[in-house]
Amino acid sequence: MTDAMEHVPFEETIINDLLQNWHSQWPGMGVVALVPEAERNHIPLLQTLCHQHNIPLAGAVFPALVTDDSWSNTGIWLLRLNQQPPVFLFENVSALSGSVHNMAETLDPFIDLTDHGGKPTLFMIFDGMMPDIGRIVDGLYLRLADGVHYAGLNAGSETFQPIPCLFDETKIIQNGALCLLLPAWASMLLEHGYPAPEKVISVTSAESNRIISIDWQPAFDVYKHLIHDECGAELTPDNFYQYACYFPFGILQANNEVVVRIPVAIHHDGSIVCVGDVPANASLVLLRAPSLQDSQCVKQLSHRLQTDIPSTTGWPLLTFYCAARRIHLENDSLKELANLKKCTGATRLAGALSLGEIGSRRAWGYPMFHSAALLCGSWKY
Structure with missing residues (x-):
């Protein structure tokens, strides 16, 4: 061969x-x-x-x-x-x-x-x-x-x-x-290999790969609170991507599978840009990246x-x-x-x-x- x-x-x-x-x-x-x-x-x-x-x-x-x-x-x-x-x-x-x-x-x-x-x-x-x-x-x-x-x-x-x-x-x-x-x-x-948590949030406004609002609030404001609740960190535009790789979004599918979306940037209006499009009205969960031992x-x-x-x-x-x-x-x-x-x-x-x-x-x-x-x-x- x-x-x-x-x-x-x-x-x-x-x-x-x-x-x-x-x-x-x-x-x-x-x-x-x-x-x-x-x-x-x-x-x-x-x-x-x-x-x-x-x-x-x-x-x-x-x-x-x-x-x-x-x-x-x-x-x-x-x-x-x-x-x-x-x-x-x-x-x-x-x-x-x-x-x-x-x-x-x-x-x-x-x-x-x-x-x-x-x-x-x-x-x-x-x-x-x-x-x-x-x-x-x-x-x-x-x-x-x-x-x-x-x-x-x-x-x-x-x-x-x-x-x-x-x-x-x-x-x-x-x-x-x-x-x-x-x-x-x-x-x-x-x-x-990402497990899905039970808490679900909703994308109330989105355009292509940009999440504008979550649960009727600016997306970045919601994301900041979620990260603080998960690990106590104070999220800013400067350290945003550092945490986003550890805490991506997951889009819940009808068959219970989870599609991962990594946030990569914040717009001046508080919207979040992801790699990959996110549909409006999608059900989201905040994922925590598993360690190698847990994966x-x-x-x-x-x-x-x-x-x-x-x-x-x-x-x-x-x-x-x-x-x-x-x-x-x-x-x-x-x-x-x-x-x-x-x-x-x-x-x-x-x-x-x-x-x-x-x-x-x-x-x-x-x-x-x-x-x-x-x-x-x-x-x-």
Whole structure:
């Protein structure tokens, strides 16, 4: 079995030799590239090399890379696709325009063409600064239904400042989406492991990813009181994100599942901006991030990977780990990665630190936009 995942330094000779070797064995191949933010200025070099070898390229920029049980801010993950699948880079995507219709109309004719032993996996990477990603995913599901598996994540900067973060062999864009129709075995599952408390509050006003009021009061005023009641801290705009990673919101679903939303900014009017949209009239709970010792996340995720999709044992595991989760677990995040590799029986972990995850906790479940989650699946090339 040839390893189809390579973490290499951003050096022209090394990347060129690897691409040349791969292309000689798989002339119809393509490449997925995961680039840490610190290395994004080197993307034009990768585009040039792929163009020279006539290799299709799809990639994104992330805060950092996952390399087994460590984080890396250098180098690049190159993931080989033995046969290039349909890949689409959509620009200026918004749920409020005709973007969802255009995306679905573009994807639909290719779905049956990529049915190799099962329905294909629609793997999506969004610019994490877009405010309505959840509604875009909902819109795609309404049009494509269960014709595909759904999995995805957000790219961008951990500073939450807009940057061009999605690319192919010719362009680097922001405010868009990168979609790949992968084989059926490339389905992925996610888990966050947050238990839901009993106290429920209500979003009385919201716009996209901005919570304006909770229980008819300015959102930040309510959040300050909740944090004070939980841990006695006095919340200010300056220390806001420090506590938000430990105390995110949870949106209660009709099936009793919880969708995590990480607050990332406060507007001057007292509204709270989250990663991921929050619907008006949603029922919220204040979540407390579990410690590694208390978390059942890896155990639950590993079990579902083994039972719901093809086994991960003996294969590399494509792994995306939420940036907010790394903050609240601190050094224990590395232990969680090590536990994940051990429990799944994966030969290695390859992936990135993400800014939100898309998928379901079970095979063929309804795809939703999550935060603070792990998203994983085998890479069986």
